[in-house]
Amino acid sequence: MKSMLKPALLLAFIAAGGEAYMDRLAGMGVSLKAGIYLALFGLVLLGLFSAAYTRNTTLRLIFAVLFAASSVFFLSYQYITDEFMTYNIFISMTHAAGFLREALQQYYLPILKSLLAGLACMAGIALKPGKVPLVPG
Secondary structure, three states, X not given: OHHHHHHHHHHHHHHHOHHHHHHHHHHHOOOHHXXXXXXXXXXXXXXXXXXXXXXXXXXXXXXXXXXXXXXXXXXXXXXXXXXXOOHHHXXXXXXXXXXXXXXXXHOHHHHHHHHHHHHHHHHHHHOOOOOOOOOOO
16 A cells, blocks of 8 residues: 555646646647657656655655645646746746735635645655565676
8 A cells, every 4th residue: 555655646746737738738739849748748757756766865855845846836827827837937926926925815726736736746755665676687
């Protein structure tokens, strides 16, 4: 049971943004851009699972906090605006920290949803990885 909790939490985190990923992919159609998008998405998943299965506890906990914080930031924006975040929007949001109280009052449900996804991400990465079977060789 415990060995399935870590991947289940990571998959729940990925599913939290799944609809947006599929919408973006559908908008590209069958093209080179879609292939590149899928390749980059695969690299992101590889990075997520690599961080989650890092043996060094301190490094894994640092990854967990960083991934969770960035996912809450990104998913909150995505849930509230139903748009993809661009670099210019990212810069604008970092400068708008003074309006945090108003944002929490107005958009508490999408922010709560992103916090739950971020907690799933953090727990999925922070949990100690199970035993890795030895490969003969």
